[in-house]
Amino acid sequence: MRCLPQSWWGRALLVLVVTVGLVAGVDLMVARAGSKAAADVAPAKVAPVVAGRPPLPFRLTPVSGTIVLVEAGAVLRAAAGSHVVVHADGHAELLAGPVAVAHPPYAAVVWLPGALPTLGPAARATLLDVLQQLVRERPVPPSRVALLGRAAPRDLAVLLAWVP
Secondary structure, X not given: OOOOOOOHHHHHHHHHHHHHHHHHHHHHHHHHHHHHHHHHOOOOOOOOOOOOOOOOOOOOOOOOOOEEEEOOOOOOOOOOOEEEEEOOOOOEEEEOOOOOOXXXXXXXXXXXXXXXXXXXXXXXXXXXXXXXXXXXXXXXXXXXXXXXXOOOHHHHHHHHHOOO
């Protein structure tokens, strides 16, 4: 056994080097097996938020200003721009033309059927579709969307993170 070091420091160093080598070898084998398995599997298709939900019946042009989300019960005195009403069952309708001038001016107004955190899956999916059409930037900057209602800014940030 002349090949082993005589001091305990030498033996500890030898054990450490062998352990690091074994861990690196196992890690390399797992990485190769994982990449091979990933290549064998077809990419999964992402399911829509609500299966079978039809697309919006209208097309919105992206806006450069602020979009305001108005929760049920909140009051918006006057606003210009596109007005989209999102219903609880998930369908949406586009109201014709600007209503009036608001201060501050909003580029678009989205009327919600309830408070933001309490929206059902269908209404939430429709709202995400509307925001996807109105805002080009990804991720959607929170400064582009204002909220009139009782929801917390955290609720809005969580919603904006889901805009595809």
